Every structure is written in C-alpha cells, then in structure tokens.
Amino acid sequence: MSLHAIVTAHANGFDENMYLDSATRTKVEETGGANFIFVTKDNKIVTPHSDTILPSITRRSIMYVAEHYLGLEVEERDVYFDEVKDFAECGLCGTAAVISLGEEVEVSKAILEKLPEGAVVRSPGMKYKHYAPKADVTLLNGTFEQFKAYVDAHMDQNPSCLCFTGEAEKLGVPCVEYGREGDGADQAKHIFRSLRALDEQGDGIVYARCPQKDGLSMAVYNRLIRAAAFRVIDL
Numbered sequence: 001m002s003l004h005a006i007v008t009a010h011a012n013g014f015d016e017n018m019y020l021d022s023a024t025r026t027k028v029e030e031t032g033g034a035n036f037i038f039v040t041k042d043n044k045i046v047t048p049h050s051d052t053i054l055p056s057i058t059r060r061s062i063m064y065v066a067e068h069y070l071g072l073e074v075e076e077r078d079v080y081f082d083e084v085k086d087f088a089e090c091g092l093c094g095t096a097a098v099i100s101l102g103e104e105v106e107v108s109k110a111i112l113e114k115l116p117e118g119a120v121v122r123s124p125g126m127k128y129k130h131y132a133p134k135a136d137v138t139l140l141n142g143t144f145e146q147f148k149a150y151v152d153a154h155m156d157q158n159p160s161c162l163c164f165t166g167e168a169e170k171l172g173v174p175c176v177e178y179g180r181e182g183d184g185a186d187q188a189k190h191i192f193r194s195l196r197a198l199d200e201q202g203d204g205i206v207y208a209r210c211p212q213k214d215g216l217s218m219a220v221y222n223r224l225i226r227a228a229a230f231r232v233i234d235l
Contacts, residue, residue, distance in 0.1 A: 006032050016092065020081060021050060028079040033192070034094035035059040038079065038087040045072050046087070048079040057219060058093045133198040133206070137162070137228040141210040142235030144170075144181075150235060151207055160201065162194060162208035162224075174201055181209075184216025191220050195227055 005017045018036070021027040028036055028048045035056045038046040045066045047059055066072040084090070140147050144164075148171060151159060160174040161167075165186075168175035178194035179187030198206055208224060210232070211217040225232065 018081075018084075021052070026080055026082075028081055028084065029053055031092060034092040036079070037062060037091045037093055038084075039089040041086070041088045043072060043088075045074045046079060047074075047076050049076045050078075056094060062093055133195050133203070133227060135160070135198050135203040135206045137198075137206045137208055137224075137231070139208050139210045139224055139228045139232040140235055141232055144209070146235035147207070147209055150233075154207075157205045159205045159207050160198065160203040162198065162206055164209055167209070174203065176201070179220075182212060182217070184211070184214075184218075184220060187211055187220045188216050191223055195223075 009015070009017050016031045016034075018031065019029045021029055027050065029050050030036060030048070030053050035053065035058070036048055037059070040046060045063065047063060063074050063076065067074045140150055142150075144167060147163075151161060151171060151173060155173075158173075160176070161171050162176050162178055163171065164181040165177045165179060167181075168177055176194045176197045177190075179190045208228065211220045211224065213221050
C-alpha cells in the first residue's frame, strides 16, 4: 500500500515515491497521493496518461490553465521512465500536494530488476486506498452549534473532534483543526496532516465537521468521507 512505500521513502531520506505501471514497469504513473507534471526543455507541459491513474481535478485545472490562459502546449501521454532525466522540471499536483516542485529522482533497484520467478507484487491496487486514521470517524453535517450539541450529548464516548480553525477551544474535547471553514484551499493544505494527527493523539472515536460540497471543498469532502468509511449524520 502507498503508506508503507512513503514511510520507506522517508526513512531513506526521500520525499515521495514514483509508481510505474504494473504491466511493464517502464511508464510513470503517479505517487501515492498526487499526479506528476513534467516540463520539457522547450516549455511543453506533459502529464502521464494511464487508465489506472485516478482522475484529478487539480491536474485537469493545471493543464487547462496552461493551455487556454498561458498559451502553452500541453500533452497527456505515456511517459516512459527513461524520459524523466531529460525533462527540464517536474512537480506533483493534487488536493493536498497542491503544486509541489520536484528536485531529484533516484532509481530503486527493485524497479530495474525482474521479480523472481513465482513472486507476486505486494499489495496490488492498494495505492488507491486513501489514508484513513485508525479511529472511528463520523462526519456530522450541520452548523457548528448543531455539531457542538451532538458532541456534548455523546461525551460518554470520550470523543475527539476534527474541526475548522478556531473551533477547538469551544468544544472542550481533544481536537485537531483542518483549515478555515468555507476555505477549500486552506482545508486541502491541512487535511492529510490533520488526519495523521488523530493517530498521533491515539483517538478512538472522532466526530468531524463536514466541509462544503463545492470547489476544492468537495475534494476535501471526498477524502473525509472515505476516512469516515462513508458514515455521515445530517444534524
């Protein structure tokens, strides 16, 4: 799964992984939670094409702006790993990554060597499982007042809360804030770090404030609803 791979990367001093296609292990696909954007030496914007890459609103927006507003030539095509060294720049894009510049790429021997006969790839397909905390998370859809009343009524569960910036001090339980209410961009910057913070606190039951369902906030909602195993309560 992608979490195991990223922990291994961090332990070896790297920031991210580069996943290749499982069929030939020659084509660039994505990282565990973001898409690749490459820039050629003649300023063409290139992004990998693959039927196994999850659709990305951020990537689509970047490609549209590059072509229609900046007048750049864009391509969505197969990108072979052998090409990576020839690009002028590379970066990552996604809800949490936003747009992050890349620096160096180091090749793992596991990419270049064939699997031993009879061996299988570990955890096939698990890179599509978004990070979720160990706690039981429930999204509560309503106003802050409704949210607080629900939490107060369930104090016997010793809950924690995932809330918007500035709300923690009003709730009286352990909280992690994940961005300003109504600000999808701010929420997107913090959501993954905030979900991991729930594990660091050792939370067991978490009630989460529900973001809006439009723009970038919709992407945050899609992350949260999976972290909550699709448990949503309308208050």
